[in-house]
Amino acid sequence: MSRISPALAAGLGPFLLGLALAAASHPTIAALVGSGAASRPLPVSRLAELALHHLTLAAAGLAVVSILGVGLGLFATRTRFASFRGSIDTVVAFAQAVPPVVVVALALPVLGFGGPPTLLALLAYGIMPTLRGTVGALDSVSNEARESAQAIGLTPGQILAYVELPLAAKGLVETLRTALILAVSVTAVGALAGASTLGTPIVAGLQNQNIAAMLQGALATAALAFLGDGLLLAIGGWVQGNRQRTAD
Amino acid sequence: MIPRLLAGLSAATLLPAVLLLLPLLHVAPNRLVTGVPVAATDALEAWLWPTVALAAIGLGLLAVGRGKAAAGIAGLACLGALALLLAGLGAGAAELIAGKPLATRARLASGAWIGITVLIGALSLAAQRARLPVGVTSAAAVVGLLTFLWNAGSLDALSLAVELRGRSDTLATAIRDHLVLALGALALAACLTGGLALWRRGRGAVELTVSGLQIVPAVALLGGLVAALSTLLAAAPSLRGYGLSALGSTPALTGVAAFLLLPLWRGQQAARRAACPGHLDAARALGLTRRQILATIRLPLGAPLLVDGMRVAAVQALGLATLGALVGAGGLGTLVFDGMAQFAPDLILLGALPIIVLSLATEAALDGLEAALRRRWPR
Structure with missing residues (x-):
């Protein structure tokens, strides 16, 4: 037990903060704050429905972003594709110059209202940081480790599975954390394109002065981000702990 | 072949x-x-x-x-x-x-x-x-x-x-507002990180808070700020006299600046650590004053890292300023959101293209400055 706790403790702070924020988004608490005339707090059922939509959309985007981003990152770090490495940073810089709101807006006339433009924005905005993070994490693996693995006769696939990935695990978890936070954030922006997410009460609240609902949406979105972050941190700590135990 | x-x-x-x-x-x-x-x-x-x-x-x-x-x-x-x-x-x-x-x-x-x-x-x-x-x-x-x-x-x-011909005036105003909002937030965040750096004992707490802020989605932070400000103003209406308002530039500036703290803080801390203790000891042994150490060792080693943090923050500021239009702070986001509301692709593009061009230009300019600093003071 004493061995598990330090690993899980890594994610405990964000997780508890997330729970507190989620509790604060409960209608009875939010109603205390926004007591204006137009304030109508959302019932829990509506909030839960929005959170579920938000989670589904963000999880779908995150899954595609991690598979493509990490996958492309693995390709880019193979020696065969070394010539592509230089262009990655240029493309990353360009992709980051287009803020997610703008991607959502530009996708709107092409893909229509709702989920699709949000997902596109998630992909457009998430893949390049994930790719660069993966490349960075794999670059942090020392050449000595790779060469000694080669020297004892491991195949490239085995080197990747037993040497590179375990050694890069910490960086990879960091990359996935960034991707997760981006996914939750961009999904909230998707409310502007009519996707039904936790951003919806914020955007609608700004338009019709519904302060309580706006606050609920803001707190619940932030709660989702912190809960996800805490979860990934705990997973990262657990992976790290496992590795140390096998190494001992 | x-x-x-x-x-x-x-x-x-x-x-x-x-x-x-x-x-x-x-x-x-x-x-x-x-x-x-x-x-x-x-x-x-x-x-x-x-x-x-x-x-x-x-x-x-x-x-x-x-x-x-x-x-x-x-x-x-x-x-x-x-x-x-x-x-x-x-x-x-x-x-x-x-x-x-x-x-x-x-x-x-x-x-x-x-x-x-x-x-x-x-x-x-x-x-x-x-x-x-x-x-x-x-x-x-x-x-x-x-x-x-x-x-x-x-x-x-x-x-x-x-x-563009139909809206050249609106576009000019929007670009000006956008730049004012982004630069204002950057200045605010830079002052704040500069001040926080002086609080030596609180470094851990600052690091935690600043990276925690980064986790909050931008839309949520802006919405939360508007809600908090309007509650505050409802409780103490006299604050309006000081130019505080629930919508407009107050929440936009604060919200954008909050996200710029992390890149600026990271840049600053990296710059602080750029001079290794050995260099500093050697300089002190030579009898250099604190000011001389700052000018001849800390600044040359740290300046490129500081500019790097500034570059990341500036590009983020230009992007985030788009969301300022959501809380009524103007800027190029106004054109984008109007275009979305009208479903008019040209209007969206008219707002979006300047944002992209401004971000790329800022990125390139500060990249160039960083490279120039590295050339000026090679390690």
Whole structure:
């Protein structure tokens, strides 16, 4: 037990903060704050429905972003594709110059209202940081480790599975954390394109002065981000702990 | 040899395929509907084959060729193809809307956008291979080309130009507001990080808070700030006298600045650690004063890292300032959100393109400054 706790403790702070924020988004608490005339707090059922939509959309985007981003990152770090490495940073810089709101807006006339433009924005905005993070994490693996693995006769696939990935695990978890936070954030922006997410009460609240609902949406979105972050941190700590135990 | 030829061939066929298979223009009865797609043969007519040929030469040469001369020729071919493509699209659009009602719009379609992006990308790659400063060369080439075509009136019939003519005043105000908001937030965040750096014992707490803020989604932070401010103002209305308001620049500045704290803080801490204790001990042993150490060791080692943090923060500020329009702070986001509300693609583009251009220019400028600092003070 004493061995598990330090690993899980890594994610405990964000997780508890997330729970507190989620509790604060409960209608009875939010109603205390926004007591204006137009304030109508959302019932829990509506909030839960929005959170579920938000989670589904963000999880779908995150899954595609991690598979493509990490996958492309693995390709880019193979020696065969070394010539592509230089262009990655240029493309990353360009992709980051287009803020997610703008991607959502530009996708709107092409893909229509709702989920699709949000997902596109998630992909457009998430893949390049994930790719660069993966490349960075794999670059942090020392050449000595790779060469000694080669020297004892491991195949490239085995080197990747037993040497590179375990050694890069910490960086990879960091990359996935960034991707997760981006996914939750961009999904909230998707409310502007009519996707039904936790951003919806914020955007609608700004338009019709519904302060309580706006606050609920803001707190619940932030709660989702912190809960996800805490979860990934705990997973990262657990992976790290496992590795140390096998190494001992 | 054969793989290289294959790469050259596939690069050469890329753009002709895009231009011939995807629609280049959309002709619509007004600015709000998408309209019917127009293929290359009708959109470019006589301009098509010269454009396609030049693009194929440029991209093919870029994939096959080695050396500065080949890169230079490839770059010129790409620039020529871009000029022909834009001029051809302008002429095609003028012909397509001639004799139609005034509200008719000819809008650039997917093929045209991909073509333009690929050609500009190829141009930068060619500049890089030719050992020219990439950002300056390609920006000068594209801006020069656009200015020339604009003054010649070749682009007048494209819907983006029509939209721009109708809203040039709004656009100018929006760009100004956007820059004021982004720079204001950057200044606010820089002052705050500078102040926080003086609080030596609280470094851990600051690091935790600042990275925690980064986790909060931007829309949520802005919404939360508006809610908190309006509650505060409802409780203490006298605060309005100090210029505080629930909507507008107060929440926008605070919200954007909150996200800039992390890159600025990271840059500052990296700059602080740039001088290793050994260097500092040696300097002290030589009898240098604190001020001399700052000027001769800490600043030269730290300045590039500080500028790096500033670059990340500045690009983020320009992007986040778009969301300022959501809380009524103006800026280019106003055009984007108006365009979304009206479902008018040209208006969205009119707001979005300046944001992208401003971000790229800022990125390139601060990148250049960082490189110049590293050259000035080589490690």
